[in-house]
Structures are given as C-alpha cells and as structure tokens.
Amino acid sequence: MKKSRRIYLALTWLVLIISPFPLIIILNRGLIDTPGHLLAYDLGVVAYVWWLMIILMSTRPHWLIQQIGMPALYAIHGALGVMALIAATIHRFTSFSMFPLIKQTGNIAWYLEIFLLAYAVLFLSGWLVDRLRNLNRLKVWIERHLLNHQVTMWIHRLNFVVIALIWVHVHVIPRLGVVPGFRLTFDIYTGLTVIFYCWWKLKIGRYHSAAKVKNNVSLGPSMQELTLQFENNNESYQAGGFYFLSFRNAKGISKELHPFSVASAPRNKPNEVSFMIHRLGDFTQKIANVPVGTEVKLEGPFGLFNREVKNSQDPLILYGLGSGVAPLISLAQQYAGLKQLHLIWSGPQVNNPYYQKILTDLRKKGVKVDAQVHRFTPKDLIQVISSNELKNANVIIVGSAARILYVRRKLRKLGFEKNRLMDERMTM
Known part of the structure; x- marks a missing residue:
C-alpha cells in the first residue's frame, strides 16, 4: 500500500x-x-x-x-x-x-x-x-x-x-x-x-451518470458483453475501474445497484463503456435479457488501478484470473505502447475467439501476453516472468477473492514484496 x-x-x-x-x-x-x-x-x-x-x-x-x-x-x-x-x-x-x-x-x-x-x-x-x-x-x-x-x-x-x-x-x-x-x-x-x-x-450526488444500452452480446455460454452509450457526450471514464449499475424499466431484473468492472478503453471510444459480465449469480444471469435502449444509471467510476498504472515508471504485470481479466484488458488497451505491460491470464475463456482477437491485438501493440486455460503453477510463472520483472515489476491481480489470495501467496514465494502486489477484492 x-x-x-x-x-x-x-x-x-x-x-x-x-x-x-x-x-x-x-x-x-x-x-x-x-x-x-x-x-x-x-x-x-x-x-x-x-x-x-x-x-x-x-x-x-x-x-x-x-x-x-x-x-x-x-x-x-x-x-x-x-x-x-x-x-x-x-x-x-x-x-x-x-x-x-x-x-x-x-x-x-x-x-x-x-x-x-x-x-x-x-x-x-x-x-x-x-x-x-x-x-x-x-x-x-x-x-x-x-x-x-x-x-x-x-x-x-x-x-x-x-x-x-x-x-x-x-x-x-x-x-x-x-x-x-x-x-x-x-x-x-x-x-x-x-x-x-x-x-x-435519491442520486442527487455528482458521481452518478446516465446511459443507455447500445449493445448486449453473448460471448459464450456464460459471458456477456454489455456496452453502454453515455447520454452526456462529455462523460468520461477510467480504464480498469468499475461502476455500480442500476437498470431502469427492464422487466425481470432488479433496480438494485450492482458492481461491474470496465472492460473497454476510453482512448478508443471515450463515450462508450463496455463490461464483460460472467453470468453466474441470480442477478447476472438476467443481464442477457436486458434489451438495447434500456436506461442505466451508473454510480462511479471507482477504482485505483488506472491511477497506479498511469503513475508507474516500473514494469507492470496484469494478472487475470478467469473473468477477472476484464479490467486488465481495459488497462492493457489504454496503456499499450505507453507502459511496459505483461498480461498473464488463466481461465476457461482464453480460447474464446473474441478474447483471442483481443490478445492478438495487444501483442501487436507491444503488450507481452501469456494466457492459458489452466492455472499457472509456480514452475510456469518462473518461465513466463522475467528476472527484471521479478525484481522491479508491480503486479495487479484481479479475480475471485479466494483465487487472489492463492496467487498472492505464490508470488510472495517467488520473491515479490508485499508492497508490489495490488488487488481490489470486493469483499471485506
């Protein structure tokens, strides 16, 4: 910290x-x-x-x-x-x-x-x-x-x-x-x-935005890409951050605020923000049914990743676990060619054609990418993490809380100091 x-x-x-x-x-x-x-x-x-x-x-x-x-x-x-x-x-x-x-x-x-x-x-x-x-x-x-x-x-x-x-x-x-x-x-x-x-x-505060659903596309059996168009053309957002979303007047889905991580980069489309949503819980399973044009209220943006990457002069490892890769893809797209980035990702979605295209584009822009379906073992990490990264790199880890704790323990054993490991677990 x-x-x-x-x-x-x-x-x-x-x-x-x-x-x-x-x-x-x-x-x-x-x-x-x-x-x-x-x-x-x-x-x-x-x-x-x-x-x-x-x-x-x-x-x-x-x-x-x-x-x-x-x-x-x-x-x-x-x-x-x-x-x-x-x-x-x-x-x-x-x-x-x-x-x-x-x-x-x-x-x-x-x-x-x-x-x-x-x-x-x-x-x-x-x-x-x-x-x-x-x-x-x-x-x-x-x-x-x-x-x-x-x-x-x-x-x-x-x-x-x-x-x-x-x-x-x-x-x-x-x-x-x-x-x-x-x-x-x-x-x-x-x-x-x-x-x-x-x-x-009552959402009188200034950190609330209004948008409408522009696209809602299935990326596979359990993944959904939701793209929102801000109603205010001057609206901006942060790479790698997250919003609390509330869907208005959408049948069958609660209006309660729910957090989702940003998966797009503002440098590409500053007035459109995308979320890659893993359909697991009772709330997220209904996201696929939200029609285009639905009004959405956004609370945020929140998150410290963008500021950490923007201000960093050291190499950065973006370590994604499963669907937790979404905000890291956002950061990689935003800072490709500007920062020394290494994306490490393990999860069943790796072979999805949609993600394969994103990973290929990132490699072309100078981002080092290592991705596989199965978890990286300590032996795997020794092979993919360079000696310079092991000595100087800061690591941002995103995924489920239990898996983040597991990865942190692995990286500490490899020699990463505690103050070089960062995550944003959404649990206490």
Missing part, C-alpha cells in the same frame, strides 16, 4: 474512533453516576455512533474511495461493525433498567445486530468464505436457491431498524432527558446520517 493511502486510512480510522466523543463528553458532564455505570452508558453511545458511521460508509463516498480504495472501505465497514457489537454487548450486560420498553428496545436491537453481523460475514464479506471452500459452496447454493441479490440488500438495510430501536431506547430513558444538550446532539447525529443517506439514495 502506498504511503499516501496509509495516511488517509489512518486518518479515516482516527475520525471514526473519535466520532462518539462529543456525545460522551456531554453525557459524562451532565449525568451523575458511578464510573462503572458511566462507562456502560458510554459504550452504548459508542456502539450507536459507529452504527451511524457504518450507514454513512454504505453510501460509498467517492472522495474517500479514491484515496483508500473500495476494498479498504469494505474492510473498515466490517471491522467497525464487529467493534460496535462488542461495545453494545458490554453495554447490555453492564447496564440495568426497570422499564420494560427500555429493556425491550435495547435487547431487540442487540439480537438483530448479532443476526446482521453473522449474515454479513457469510454473504457480504470474505473473512470466511474466501478461505473455506465448503462454506463458499454453501453460500453460492443459498444465493442461487433461497436468497437473491435484492433480498440480500434488503436484509442488510435492517440496520435502519436497529437505529430506530436505539433512538427510541434513548428517548424513553428518563434520566437522559435532564442531561443538557444530550438528546439534541444525539438527534443531530441521527438526522444528519439519515439525510445524507437519503441524499445519496
């Missing part, structure tokens, strides 16, 4: 850690109680404010993502959720109330947050499923047969129910009503969070 990213990441954590302090200071100055009881109340405040921060991070602040990256944001999101639940658990078992409504609202919120955290660990993060193959298979089966993408998103929004329960919980505690400024500040925290979330949800 670059030094500037580490600084922004540290500053982000600092802001999150101190965010509850104004409420804690007001509470401790206005409420007379034992130190143990005050600590219990403080931990309740900490848990609530951190849950508000989690909601704010779910809006994917573009300015922050461009500094720390989406994977880091997701990691903070998950870690803060765990920390908030720990604080709430200590609060629950160290505080006491005789009022039934106070107890019930607090307990329901606590149980609900335990469920949401367990659900997120399985379905929205890679902490376990990226490392335990059988658990990943269970996740895939449940997603295909029981819980589709839209249901998953609505379950995650139960965090707002938690917020509402705790808001009631605080407002029915009589003692807090006499603490000067506490409930007002508490409501300001809550109100600003809800307003900002609604502002983002």
